[in-house]
Amino acid sequence: MSYETILTETRGRVLLITLNRPKALNAINRQLTAELIDAATRADADPGIGCIVVTGSERAFAAGADVKEMQAASYADMFAGDRFADWERFTALRTPVIAAVAGFALGGGCELAMMCDFILAADTAQFGQPEIKLGIMPGIGGSQRLTRFVGKSKAMEMCLTGRTMDAAEAERAGLVSRVVPAAELAAEAMKAAETIAAMSLPIAMMTKEAVNRAYETTLTEGVRFERRVFHAMFATEDQKEGMAAFVEKRPPRFSNR
Numbered sequence: 001m002s003y004e005t006i007l008t009e010t011r012g013r014v015l016l017i018t019l020n021r022p023k024a025l026n027a028i029n030r031q032l033t034a035e036l037i038d039a040a041t042r043a044d045a046d047p048g049i050g051c052i053v054v055t056g057s058e059r060a061f062a063a064g065a066d067v068k069e070m071q072a073a074s075y076a077d078m079f080a081g082d083r084f085a086d087w088e089r090f091t092a093l094r095t096p097v098i099a100a101v102a103g104f105a106l107g108g109g110c111e112l113a114m115m116c117d118f119i120l121a122a123d124t125a126q127f128g129q130p131e132i133k134l135g136i137m138p139g140i141g142g143s144q145r146l147t148r149f150v151g152k153s154k155a156m157e158m159c160l161t162g163r164t165m166d167a168a169e170a171e172r173a174g175l176v177s178r179v180v181p182a183a184e185l186a187a188e189a190m191k192a193a194e195t196i197a198a199m200s201l202p203i204a205m206m207t208k209e210a211v212n213r214a215y216e217t218t219l220t221e222g223v224r225f226e227r228r229v230f231h232a233m234f235a236t237e238d239q240k241e242g243m244a245a246f247v248e249k250r251p252p253r254f255s256n257r
């Protein structure tokens with residue numbers, strides 16, 4: 001399928017998706033949403049892809065949902081179309097997804113980054129949920145995910161005032177995993193993606209599911225879930241290979257089985 005609002009490139013076992021609406025600072029309209037989710041779900045179904053990287057431009061990861069597209073919408077349009085529900089297909093991806101963020105990650109852009117498994121930030125990155133300035137609030141999970149990442153006080157301040165936070169504050173607050181110089185963002189994101197893609201894909205998927213469970217359940221249930229999944233890993237060929245390789249002092253050759 002050919003896309004108009006994103007660029008896709010497969011590098012080995014990594015799919016790189018670049019948001020590509022430069023004139024609108026990668027504002028997320030319905031076409032971009034559909035294309036991004038299509039590309040990501042196809043990669044998710046492809047055992048040849050072990051990690052997905054989502055990135056934008058130097059200036060903007062994404063400056064939010066497309067305000068011009070939403071401006072005239074009625075309540076009926078938003079409700080009947082269940083606007084933004086499609087993103088549940090993105091959060092259901094089993095393949096690890098990295099957000100590589102430079103420049104603006106605002107509104108839906110910040111929400112998209114938070115729907116990825118972790119965020120690598122350039123030192124130019126700016127995160128925020130400025131929707132309140134438009135007379136709305138976050139609509140793709142920002143009020144929920146930002147609160148889980150950075151805690152109530154900071155999330156509340158950001159959602160109520162619309163202020164942005166820079167990359168250093170985002171790292172201190174636990175929103176991003178690491179900050180790197182902007183010129184090194186693409187290379188660092190690929191390096192992390194290639195590292196993940198070299199692991200066993202089913203084990204990476206199970207690990208992602210277990211970490212995500214921490215946001216959905218109690219500690220007791222989460223730890224029990226982790227233990228059951230841990231036990232299940234001993235049914236995989238990759239557990240045997242990984243441990244044999246360690247004992248034999250050689251690199252593992254995972255078969256993704």
Ligand code: CAA
Binds near residue numbers: 137
């Ligand atoms: N939607 C549509 N178009 C957008 C956009 C958005 N979210 N953000 C930027 N653009 C467009 C601008 O309209 C402008 O287009 P024109 O040249 O045709 O006017 C172009 O991108 C460049 O933007 P600016 O001229 O504004 O660039 P700047 O450097 O002066 O400012 C900015 C950059 C601070 C990011 C500013 O563009 C801005 O505030 N953007 C909107 C941010 C925002 O409010 N995001 C939340 C959107 S609502 C949302 O996301 C809801 C939700 O939770 C789902």
